[in-house]
Amino acid sequence: MSYNNCEVNRLKILVTGGCGYIGNHTCCELLERDYEVVIIDNLSNSKVEVIDKIKDITSKDVRFYKGDVCDKELLRKVFKENKIDAVIHFAGYKAVGESVSMPLKYYRNNLDSTLSLCEIMKEFNCKKLVFSSSATVYGLPKELPIKESFPLSTTNPYGTTKLVIEGILKDLYKSDNSWSIVILRYFNPIGAHSSGLIGEDPNGIPNNLMPYIVKVATKELECLSIFGNDYDTVDGTGVRDYIHVVDLALGHVAAIDKLKKSNGLFTYNLGTGKGYSVLELVNTFKEVNNVDVNYKIVDRRPGDIAKCYADTTKASNELHWHATKTIEDMCRDSYNFVIKNRK
Numbered sequence: 420m421s422y423n424n425c426e427v428n429r430l431k432i433l434v435t436g437g438c439g440y441i442g443n444h445t446c447c448e449l450l451e452r453d454y455e456v457v458i459i460d461n462l463s464n465s466k467v468e469v470i471d472k473i474k475d476i477t478s479k480d481v482r483f484y485k486g487d488v489c490d491k492e493l494l495r496k497v498f499k500e501n502k503i504d505a506v507i508h509f510a511g512y513k514a515v516g517e518s519v520s521m522p523l524k525y526y527r528n529n530l531d532s533t534l535s536l537c538e539i540m541k542e543f544n545c546k547k548l549v550f551s552s553s554a555t556v557y558g559l560p561k562e563l564p565i566k567e568s569f570p571l572s573t574t575n576p577y578g579t580t581k582l583v584i585e586g587i588l589k590d591l592y593k594s595d596n597s598w599s600i601v602i603l604r605y606f607n608p609i610g611a612h613s614s615g616l617i618g619e620d621p622n623g624i625p626n627n628l629m630p631y632i633v634k635v636a637t638k639e640l641e642c643l644s645i646f647g648n649d650y651d652t653v654d655g656t657g658v659r660d661y662i663h664v665v666d667l668a669l670g671h672v673a674a675i676d677k678l679k680k681s682n683g684l685f686t687y688n689l690g691t692g693k694g695y696s697v698l699e700l701v702n703t704f705k706e707v708n709n710v711d712v713n714y715k716i717v718d719r720r721p722g723d724i725a726k727c728y729a730d731t732t733k734a735s736n737e738l739h740w741h742a743t744k745t746i747e748d749m750c751r752d753s754y755n756f757v758i759k760n761r762k
């Protein structure tokens with residue numbers, strides 16, 4: 420593990436969207452470090468069984484409220500029943516394509532949940548917040564690796580919700596600097612918990628690369644379409660900064676630790692700093708899992724960029740966190756989760 424906190428932590432953390440992919444891994448890492456965890460999730464993109472899996476992995480208890488973060492009465496009840504010290508806000512919709520066809524759904528849920536949450540936090544004088552943002556806020560970066568200080572822009576409504584929320588949080592901090600806010604910009608999370616109990620389980624045909632590769636490997640889907648092999652990259656296919664979800668979860672533990680020590684508004688990239696091409700990922704997946712993955716080269720996907728990877732210096736210097744898991748770990752754990760949970 421790259422991040423270890425030796426202090427005794429009895430802080431109580433509210434995790435919105437804690438049943439989802441990144442949320443459930445983060446809950447496990449918090450519980451392993453003796454934080455108390457309260458989850459609120461409306462299960463719009465997750466299953467309640469995850470709660471038992473978190474308990475199995477950690478042998479710790481977790482309190483779960485099924486409900487919507489936009490529901491201020493429910494939030495009040497949660498804050499009344501639990502003395503919350505800090506909040507990690509994962510809840511939100513995240514499918515880029517869907518956000519283009521259903522923008523109102525995305526603006527309503529992502530903005531409303533954040534505004535309601537911040538209002539109730541203020542009401543209960545809880546002013547420590549970690550927010551899930553995305554590398555998508557860098558739009559089409561002019562240089563690499565991407566630093567936190569780069570200009571921000573978006574290419575789709577999902578990305579715009581992240582950028583608008585970042586702005587809201589900056590204004591909130593400006594208005595009252597007793598808040599402590601950490602904005603985390605994730606690169607491309609993949610992989611799963613080594614137990615194989617939790618991982619990414621999208622419904623239907625996946626949009627993202629790793630879940631698609633896994634479904635081709637298990638023969639649920641016939642063939643992976645690789646979107647373009649004429650980019651200016653090592654082999655012509657797109658390059659991304661894939662990060663193991665457990666490393667990402669540990670980045671949240673580090674962010675909570677930062678909030679315990681300092682007031683301010685801080686923004687960090689969470690990535691490995693290293694880019695892999697689509698073909699490199701496919702070939703590594705085949706090798707470590709000893710399976711075949713059929714693929715064909717097709718046209719570029721509109722809106723895709725050639726290369727995207729993080730400068731991770733700021734997170735390393737200020738959060739004392741860095742990713743340690745390899746691309747082989749990511750490929751092995753992604754496949755292991757699906758094999759163990761095949762219906």
Ligand code: NAD
Pocket residue numbers: 435436437438439440441442459460461462463464465486487488489508509510511512513528532551552553554605606607608
């Ligand atoms: P996820 O869909 O697996 O998890 C989100 C969880 O939030 C789900 O369990 C869903 O049921 C819940 N939820 C959604 N709206 C809610 C609401 N209004 N009230 C209560 N619960 C609600 O997604 P994830 O991959 O775990 O992503 C978590 C966060 O990280 C999201 O905000 C996402 O935009 C952001 N993010 C994800 C990625 C990625 O590649 N997975 C990359 C960058 C940023």
Ligand code: UD1
Pocket residue numbers: 515516553554555605606607608626627628629631643644645646647656657658659697720722723
């Ligand atoms: C997408 C989202 C981004 C989100 C990220 C992680 C867009 C524009 N961006 O980024 O907001 O934070 O997912 O969830 O959608 N690829 C294929 N075949 C496929 C799928 C993908 O070749 O079937 C290629 C893509 O062209 C790209 C790479 O694989 O080069 C990664 O794609 P993907 O997993 O969708 O992530 P991003 O596009 O980086």
